[in-house]
Amino acid sequence: MTPRPTPIAPSEITPPEVYFSRRTLLAAALASAASGCVRAAGGEPAGAPLAYERNARYSVSEKPNTYDEITTYNNFYEFGTDKESPSEYARMMRTRPWSVTVAGEAEVRGRFDLEDLLKGQPLEERIYRFRCVEAWSLVVPWVGFPLGKLLGRFKPTSRAKYVELTTLYAPQQMPGQRAAVLNWPYVEGLRIDEAMHPLTLVVVGLYGRTLPNQDGAPLRLIVPWKYGFKSIKSIVQIRFTEREPNTAWNVAAPHEYGFYANVNPAVDHPRWSQATERRLGSPFLAARRPTLPFNGYAAEVASLYQGMDLRRYF
Amino acid sequence: MPLLWWTCAAFGLFGLSLGADPVKKLEHACGKTALNLLMITLSVTPVRSLTGLPQLLRLRRMLGLFAFFYAVVHFTIYLVLDLELNFRLLGADIAKRPYITIGFTALVLLVPLALTSTNGMMRRLGARWQRLHRLIYPIAALAVWHFYWQVKRDVREPLLYLGILALLLGYRLLRWQRLPADAHPRAAAPGALTSRSGSATAPGRT
Numbered sequence: 001m002t003p004r005p006t007p008i009a010p011s012e013i014t015p016p017e018v019y020f021s022r023r024t025l026l027a028a029a030l031a032s033a034a035s036g037c038v039r040a041a042g043g044e045p046a047g048a049p050l051a052y053e054r055n056a057r058y059s060v061s062e063k064p065n066t067y068d069e070i071t072t073y074n075n076f077y078e079f080g081t082d083k084e085s086p087s088e089y090a091r092m093m094r095t096r097p098w099s100v101t102v103a104g105e106a107e108v109r110g111r112f113d114l115e116d117l118l119k120g121q122p123l124e125e126r127i128y129r130f131r132c133v134e135a136w137s138l139v140v141p142w143v144g145f146p147l148g149k150l151l152g153r154f155k156p157t158s159r160a161k162y163v164e165l166t167t168l169y170a171p172q173q174m175p176g177q178r179a180a181v182l183n184w185p186y187v188e189g190l191r192i193d194e195a196m197h198p199l200t201l202v203v204v205g206l207y208g209r210t211l212p213n214q215d216g217a218p219l220r221l222i223v224p225w226k227y228g229f230k231s232i233k234s235i236v237q238i239r240f241t242e243r244e245p246n247t248a249w250n251v252a253a254p255h256e257y258g259f260y261a262n263v264n265p266a267v268d269h270p271r272w273s274q275a276t277e278r279r280l281g282s283p284f285l286a287a288r289r290p291t292l293p294f295n296g297y298a299a300e301v302a303s304l305y306q307g308m309d310l311r312r313y314f
Numbered sequence: 315m316p317l318l319w320w321t322c323a324a325f326g327l328f329g330l331s332l333g334a335d336p337v338k339k340l341e342h343a344c345g346k347t348a349l350n351l352l353m354i355t356l357s358v359t360p361v362r363s364l365t366g367l368p369q370l371l372r373l374r375r376m377l378g379l380f381a382f383f384y385a386v387v388h389f390t391i392y393l394v395l396d397l398e399l400n401f402r403l404l405g406a407d408i409a410k411r412p413y414i415t416i417g418f419t420a421l422v423l424l425v426p427l428a429l430t431s432t433n434g435m436m437r438r439l440g441a442r443w444q445r446l447h448r449l450i451y452p453i454a455a456l457a458v459w460h461f462y463w464q465v466k467r468d469v470r471e472p473l474l475y476l477g478i479l480a481l482l483l484g485y486r487l488l489r490w491q492r493l494p495a496d497a498h499p500r501a502a503a504p505g506a507l508t509s510r511s512g513s514a515t516a517p518g519r520t
């Protein structure tokens with residue numbers, strides 16, 4: 001599988017600050033190869049190279065999926081409901097300039113340029129499991145930093161019990177938003193302790209390079225113990241709230257998609273089982289495996305839900 | 315033939331590919347083809363009478379059997395490649411997942427139709443053949459329902475099929491109502507318009 005060459009959209013033109021010559025690219029590639037970083041077997045990662053360190057403590061030892069698998073099989077309904085639609089249409093989205101609005105129960109509010117938000121934030125690579133509510137899964141080498149480090153800068157007040165995150169709304173750039181499949185813009189949210197948990201990441205890169213649009217460029221959330229739809233993409237707003245946010249899938253079908261959406265093999269989706277999952281990229285007849293409670297992150301996060309009935313708060 | 319295309323894609327021939335989840339791709343493609351063929355089969359009768367081309371009827375059996383064939387392949391892919399022959403999962407799915415229950419019912423109901431599609435069976439069953447093969451109406455409805463229920467959120471496509479099915483079945487309702495009482499499908503086979511003798515080539519409308 002070789003990616004087709006695509007016409008260059010304005011969004012893809014490398015801004016001068018990350019412009020790099022072929023020589024430095026080569027050097028970066030050699031350096032990262034030397035440091036034993038993960039290489040994609042299927043498909044060459046696009047995007048600008050990032051400086052980061054591998055966080056071994058928070059990385060699983062399973063083999064990551066190929067770059068192609070991670071970037072051609074996406075649920076990003078803003079670009080259509082087929083798995084291939086995002087990789088086809090996401091280049092219509094302009095990711096520069098990009099800013100994020102911070103609002104709600106925090107002392108520091110306002111609109112921040114992406115560059116300011118990322119300045120001085122050391123990046124880490126973490127290899128996480130990714131479990132979709134549709135019962136397929138991946139292993140992905142993300143590059144990012146803990147969401148807690150970002151949120152702390154806005155000094156949330158004591159009334160900030162939840163964080164609500166919102167995706168870009170731009171039907172001109174996101175053809176899927178022209179149909180009312182979901183209530184646009186896409187909204188997700190976390191309880192503040194979930195948001196501050198060290199496993200919760202703001203992700204800006206994949207396979208050592210800036211995120212491709214279909215995976216939620218320029219910045220997205222990754223909450224590895226929850227179903228994939230919680231990990232909102234292309235974030236333009238962060239709002240601290242006292243009440244539980246109304247999240248997109250929960251509003252669309254409350255009996256099927258809960259606010260918590262923790263990966264839980266014991267609580268089925270009303271229409272399909274969550275007990276097992278299929279790991280994409282596996283050989284034929286060897287893809288199905290048991291789903292782990294909290295997607296295998298129970299040791300780190302189960303305590304967040306102590307005393308809660310997880311059947312009720314699914 | 316779609317099947318040839320998918321086979322090439324499965325082995326990466328001619329630059330074709332099934333993407334990151336080939337199993338789902340094949341499963342969906344066969345399900346969709348089965349459904350399409352069911353719809354085409356159901357449109358033979360209306361198209362035949364609207365165009366006045368009686369010879370179209372000869373295609374109907376072949377189309378119906380192809381629909382059955384793709385439904386069987388769809389089920390086989392689900393059982394072998396998707397569930398990886400885990401029969402416990404199969405049992406649980408059929409019992410607990412309404413969309414699977416419905417799909418399975420549709421498949422099971424198709425079996426007697428396929429078995430009685432031979433000339434010999436047509437002759438032997440006579441008028442009962444007609445009645446039996448009217449099962450294709452509920453089967454088609456179950457198939458559309460099955461599609462509708464397995465979609466996560468975007469129901470536009472299943473609704474399109476529902477619309478097509480409504481047209482195809484509505485056409486029959488209208489025709490039956492307009493027929494004289496003695497030609498009512500329950501009283502006498504509507505196939506009587508072409509032949510009531512139970513001849514192999516004119517088994518009436520289904």
Ligand code: HEM
Nearest residue numbers: 342345346348349385389392414417418420421457461464
């Ligand atoms: C007359 C028989 C059947 C027809 C016409 C049919 C048709 C379809 C169609 C049109 C789809 C959706 C494809 C898409 O989204 O593009 C589908 C999906 C599916 N069908 Fe069937 N089907 C039939 C029988 C069955 C049976 C017997 C089973 C299993 C017992 C089954 C299991 C499934 C599954 C598992 C899916 C995919 C759901 C997913 O994405 O996870 N179907 N079928």
